[in-house]
Amino acid sequence: MNLLRLHKNLLPLLALAALCLYTILVTLFSKVYYEGAYFTRTFDFRHYLAFAAVALNLVVYFCARPWFKFTLIGMLLPGLLDLLSFTPDRISLGFGVTDAFRLSIQPLSLLFIAAYYFLNRTSSRRFLRAYVLPAPTQQRATHYQEQVTQFKATLGRKPDDSLRLMLHDEKLVAAAREAAKQLLHERENTKSSISGKTEN
Incomplete structure (x- = not known):
């Protein structure tokens, strides 16, 4: 169980690597039937980019793990934008008025993003609050400080322990914990100031 927890981020990557292997086998050894004829499957540049990205992430995971989250993001975001193809056939959802202005979203990459978010909920939320979500406004900061002041008045008689x-x-709101702090x-x-006066 501890081993699974330690390598939880490796499991989705291994699943993606297995999918890439399946894609290679299907492309090499199966054909597509279209309008009464069989055609050989071929790789396109999206496949090569996907295979290289998965291989790079495997190497980074085992050899330079502190960089893994960056290479992982560098793989999943282009995948989400349908720039990488992990499956034999291209699967994407398109949004737009014309082909020239069409945004393609790949459901598979979205699924893996959701999986990694679920596996790393705490750190993901911390990252979103730090770099993605808007900073609190002055009004929110003032309201928070007022809450801290109110909690300090309420908790003022509680012992140190x-x-x-x-x-x-963790069940307490942040303002209450800040007031206690x-x-x-x-x-x-x-106490320090009293001790200093006593010594003098």
């Missing part, structure tokens, strides 16, 4: 427990209680910090500063 209770406040320390609150710091790690500030109260502990203020009490420590007060």
